[in-house]
Amino acid sequence: MNMPVTLVVDDEPDIRELLDITLSRMNIRACCVETIKEARQLLDSQHFDLCLTDMRLPDGDGLSLVEYIQESGLQLPVAVITAHGSMDIAVSAMKKGAFDFLSKPVDLAALRQLVGNALQVSPNHSLEKDRRTRDTLLGESELMCEIRSKIQKVARNQAPIYISGESGSGKELVAKLIHQQGPRADKSFVAINCGAIPHELMESEFFGHKKGSFSGAIADKQGLFQAADGGTLFLDEVADLPLSLQVKLLRAIQEKKIRPVGEQHEVSVDVRLLSATHKDLAKMVQEGSFRQDLYYRINVIELSLPPLRVRAADIVQIAEHLLERLAKANQVPVPQFSRQALIALQQYSFPGNVRELENILERALALHEGDKIDVDDLNLQMTCDEAAKPHGDYNAEQMSLENYLEDVEKKALTAALEENRWNKTAAAKQLGMTFRSFRYRLKKLGLE
Known part of the structure; x- marks a missing residue:
């Protein structure tokens, strides 16, 4: 098995020597340089398993090296070494993709733990x-x-x-x-x-x-x-x-x-x-x-995390998985859902999200008769809006399931926009979506 190789970037000879000795005792080869320029040249020409970089270097700071590694697409964990009390810099580095940080003076036990964790990360x-x-x-x-x-x-x-x-x-x-x-x-x-x-x-x-x-x-x-x-x-x-x-x-x-x-x-x-x-x-x-x-x-x-009500397309898969698990735990046969039961689940708002869905299914499994779970077995506590919407409004001959789910998604997106006074950024965050994804869904569903 090849010996792991760590790129060490620090302009202080004492730190480089300390890291070199510590890594060698862990059967890890250290390749030490003093500047960002030297580090980039080595990163472009050979493989490394880990990078340890100081924040203050003669030709720049460690953050630029973190950014360079991320932008290059290298699957390389990089840890930054910061001055004592420089937590803000460490946070900035991790936001940019750094694996972890060490504070000076370097604690050798913490260094060994960090290196061990980093070397376990592989594609x-x-x-x-x-x-x-x-x-x-x-x-x-x-x-x-x-x-x-x-x-x-x-x-x-x-x-x-x-x-x-x-x-x-x-x-x-x-x-x-x-x-x-x-x-x-x-x-x-x-x-x-x-x-x-x-x-x-x-x-x-x-x-x-x-x-x-x-x-x-x-x-x-x-x-x-x-x-x-x-x-x-x-x-x-x-x-x-x-x-x-x-x-x-x-x-x-x-x-x-x-x-x-x-x-x-x-x-x-x-x-x-x-x-x-x-x-x-x-x-x-x-x-x-x-x-x-x-x-x-x-x-x-x-x-x-998005609430369950905005991803109606996932409800059937989650419900069937939970029901199978509950039936196995109770050592009973796994019943099937009626079509109307599945439609009712997709129309329900689930204020308690997946936890509520599991409770609903556990109760339905205990109370249902025969080999199917129907709408009545679910005993859903509908809101006025949900109750006003008949479960029979989905007709396979008139509307495909895909169109029906798109209609559910449109209502969820529109409701989020209305609740946030048409602020798209706030609506996207409420639904657990990125702004880019939210805009894509609006455009796809013709809501822009």
Whole structure:
């Protein structure tokens, strides 16, 4: 097996020597240069498995090298080395596609962990995991294809990801997929609902505590950051964190260190941080209930999940998959959906999204008779608009299923535009779509 090769770009001889020695002890060959010009020449002429670059170089900054690697289409993880306290620069680098960052003075344990993670990222590894994503995150609509593509991309780096979307839209599922596709897949995935922890216990839950540090602390306790060390920490409903803990969380992200309650010294931790909430964090920042600096740290990359009601074309596939899984779990034969039942599901607005769909199907499986699930078995709680629309308005002889689904999509797009006073950017974000995709759908459906 060929020895991995790392491109090291730094104009400080001491740093180059430190990185060279550390990498050689990991059986990795280091190719060291001092300038961006030299780095580009080598990148154009030979293969590398990893790039480590300083931010301040004689002929430019590391950000331009990150951009060059991304624009060249090289499947090469690049990590930037920043001055102590330069978190804003590190965030900028990750937004441009950097894999991760290291702060000076370089912590050798953190360096070895970063290099190990980076070398696990390869195109073949990613392709294998993308197939598993397609089997788990169902739907062949344009929206879901975009989401799967984004998951594949963001899983390759270590940037904090903010997953937004309505309750029940699959935020934790997406977080697990990002973890499973990334280089930390063989390490822990620790998920916590921030709204479920009493405020007075939050610091201990997140960072751990020492025995005797407070009344009831009868033994040392490991916190969530330590439990997820080397792996991924998923903070669900991060909007529910109190301001006092937001300050400590911000420091943990920036310094990659925590201080357990009652401990005198900080402890280094290495976690990939994923966050999610159904609330509008940007609005909370404006209102002062969520720290702006923390918002920018956890929202390096945003992944917005679309509600189920705007991807009616996926509902049949998801419903059939969920029903088969529920039937298997209950050890009963898998019933079929009547045509009218499928139409009713596609017309329903699903305020609870996929989670609500699963609850509806679980109830229908228990109560249906015969070998089919019909409309009455679903017991859908229709709104006035939905109830006014008869289930029989779909006629296979008069309207193809494709035209029917286009009609559903038109209504969803129009409703989003009306709710956002015809602001296309806001409507696209509400539906979990890129602006470009939103405009394409408007044009295709004749709504421009």
